[in-house]
Amino acid sequence: MRIILLGSPGAGKGTLAAEIDKKYPVAHISTGDIFRENVKNNTPLGKKAQAYMESGKLVPDEIVIEMMANRLREPDCEKGFVLDGFPRTVPQAEALEKILEEMGLSLDRVVFLDVDEETVVKRLSGRRVCRSCGAIYNMEFKPSSRGDICEKCGGELYQRDDDREDVVRHRLKVFYEQTSPVVCYYEGKHIFSRISSERHGHSLIEEFEMAVGAKE
Numbered sequence: 001m002r003i004i005l006l007g008s009p010g011a012g013k014g015t016l017a018a019e020i021d022k023k024y025p026v027a028h029i030s031t032g033d034i035f036r037e038n039v040k041n042n043t044p045l046g047k048k049a050q051a052y053m054e055s056g057k058l059v060p061d062e063i064v065i066e067m068m069a070n071r072l073r074e075p076d077c078e079k080g081f082v083l084d085g086f087p088r089t090v091p092q093a094e095a096l097e098k099i100l101e102e103m104g105l106s107l108d109r110v111v112f113l114d115v116d117e118e119t120v121v122k123r124l125s126g127r128r129v130c131r132s133c134g135a136i137y138n139m140e141f142k143p144s145s146r147g148d149i150c151e152k153c154g155g156e157l158y159q160r161d162d163d164r165e166d167v168v169r170h171r172l173k174v175f176y177e178q179t180s181p182v183v184c185y186y187e188g189k190h191i192f193s194r195i196s197s198e199r200h201g202h203s204l205i206e207e208f209e210m211a212v213g214a215k216e
Contacts, residue, residue, distance in 0.1 A: 001026050001080035002105060003212065004087070006183055007113030008175045009168070010120035012197040012204060016113065017084045019205040026080035031088070034067045035059070045070075064088075065095040072099060080108075088178065090185050109212040110186040113197040117172055125165040128157040 001024055005013045017028045035053070038046030045067050052059045068086055071077070087093040100106055126139040128148070132155025137144045144150060148157045161167065186192045193211035197204055 001082075001212070002100075002108045003081070004083045004107060004110045004186075005113065006110060006179070006186070007197065008115065008117075008120055008179075009171045010124040011113040011115045013084045013113060016197070016204050016208055017082050020082055020208070023205070024080070026082055027074075027076040028082050028084065029068075029071055029077075029086070030083075031064065031068075031085040034064075034071050038067055061089060061091050061095070065092060065099075068092075068096070069099045072103070087182055090181050093182055093185050107191055110189070110192050111208060111211055112183055112186075112192070112194045114194050115197045119198060120172060121165060121168050124163050124168045125159075127163050128159055130155040130157055132156070 003020075003026075005017060007013050014030075017030075020026065021028045035046075035049055039050045039053075040046070045063055048063050049059045049067070052063075064086070072081065083096075087096050097107075122140055123138065126141065128137045128139060128144070129135070130137075130150035130153065133150060133153045135150050135152050135155075136142075137150075137157060144157060146154075149155070150157055162171070195204075195207040195211050
């Protein structure tokens with residue numbers, strides 16, 4: 001199973017990837033995790049990426065692509081992988097195809113999680129995080145029974161800066177401008193599937209399994 005998950009912020013890519021991880025022996029790979037790992041281990045690529053991140057700039061494609069090429073050659077990817085957050089640009093998508101071709105592999109499916117923009121705004125702007133244990137709630141979909149207090153540990157719940165409605169709408173604008181071309185790039189290929197992520201829990205993993213023809 002070699003899968004790409006595409007979708008806007010708040011579409012549910014991380015949630016679905018976690019569900020896949022529970023059921024299938026594949027590596028869940030996110031760009032953020034790769035950045036953090038390289039920076040933590042002080043690799044040459046990590047040093048280069050950190051310099052861009054600290055200055056508030058996007059990490060160039062060539063650095064991201066090289067990090068991804070290294071990651072895909074690690075042993076835990078032999079049984080498959082789910083890419084979450086990569087590729088973000090058409091050049092990254094083209095580079096990924098070349099990397100896999102060199103490895104004698106190809107993608108099985110590209111899954112786009114389709115969700116209404118207002119649903120995303122509600123999901124993200126309504127999110128609250130516990131300062132103590134990190135538990136996540138949502139004011140509309142999954143509120144704490146104790147209001148602004150965490151049910152698990154009694155910690156204070158707060159809204160992250162990047163979950164403010166104005167920030168969320170800006171993130172969505174950036175996604176549509178930068179990543180929509182990637183969706184168009186894959187949409188014309190036979191490996192592309194579009195599933196609704198308006199629903200939650202098992203319905204999402206079930207829709208994914210129907211789209212990719214997965215079996216346990």
